[in-house]
Amino acid sequence: MEYTGPLEKMQTHLATTVTYYLSLGNDLLKMNDLLGKSLSFEDLQQYTCFCGQIVPKVFRQNFCYDCFFTKPEAGEAVFNPEKSKAHLGEADRDLAYEQSYQLQSHVVYLAQSGGVKVGVTRAAQLPTRWIDQGASEAIVLAKTTNRYEAGQIEVFLKNHFSDKTVWQRMLKNESDGADLLREKERAIALLPKELSVFVTGDQEVVRLQYPVSSWPTKTKSIKIEKEGKFRGVLTGIRGQYLIFDDAFVMNVRSQEGRWVRLHW
Ligand SMILES: [Zn+2]
Structure with missing residues (x-):
């Protein structure tokens, strides 16, 4: 073949x-x-x-060089959610594209992928995002109405959780053994009031198995x-x-x- x-x-x-x-x-x-x-x-x-x-x-x-520096699909908020500006009506490269991309429900999650990490994705991207990162377990921490709010939560939590997948550990099926329900409680306790309003009651730890x-x-x-x-x-x-x-x-x-x- x-x-x-x-x-x-x-x-x-x-x-x-x-x-x-x-x-x-x-x-x-x-x-x-x-x-x-x-x-x-x-x-x-x-x-x-x-x-x-x-x-x-x-x-x-x-992305070729030109696309990376001009297309809204490679705009700053794609890689750094906290830099989103569409909720202010401000354009980065193409406001219409940025509004449709940023002004939709987003999720902040905790995932076990070689260690616990915090991440942000559009709600419609679950569970795809978790699978793409090779997570063995994941839980929804918060749900927001736009990308900016989710980015604020992620930035805050980066002081307490990793935001990177340790791919070598993930591929060796190593884990830090953390209990994601407990980690969620820990994250909630850390969040300031203006961010904790987005926390969800989800108690489901989604488990993923790979071939x-x-x-x-x-x-x-x-x-x-x-x-x-x-x-x-x-x-x-x-x-x-x-x-x-x-x-x-x-x-x-x-x-x-x-x-x-x-x-x-
Ligand atoms: Zn191109």
Whole structure:
């Protein structure tokens, strides 16, 4: 079997175990079915930018330099929710886009992904966001009416919780063993009144299981652009990572837009 196209963030479906799909060209590959197979990736030395143009290089994620500095999809509030301004009627790059993106229900959550972290996402992005981060457990802490408010809560809590996924620990299935219900109580107690009004009564800890046959004990991250070619037996998928034998791991999302040929 052989497929060619630009890498895209894997699509996911939450069942007992998360199901992953990789879109490549005109095909959608169910990655769970490829576990145990020896997969070969070949780099095709070009990117498709988010704007559809084929470019030799991207700047950040799948944005070419121009797109990264001009498109509202790469605006400041996308990466830093607390910098949102649409609720003030102020434009960063395109007010209409920013209003539709920022002025919608957002969630602040706590997740276990190699350690407890705090994060922000649009409410409509759950549980996708948790899966993309490879969380084993997550709980909703607060629900806000816009991105700015959620960003304020996250910034405040960054003094007390990590806001980063420790991907090496996540991929080795390590955890700090924290009880998310207790962590939620701790977060609530820390929040000042103007932010604690957004706290929800959610007591449900969502548990996520990934299709992994054996966890690596160490991790060696590979980029197809650097390797040129890579071949490995797929042993698992978690977050946006493909896990191979011999501790190799490949972050699909961070290579979005890069053209590859995949065959097995
Ligand atoms: Zn572009």
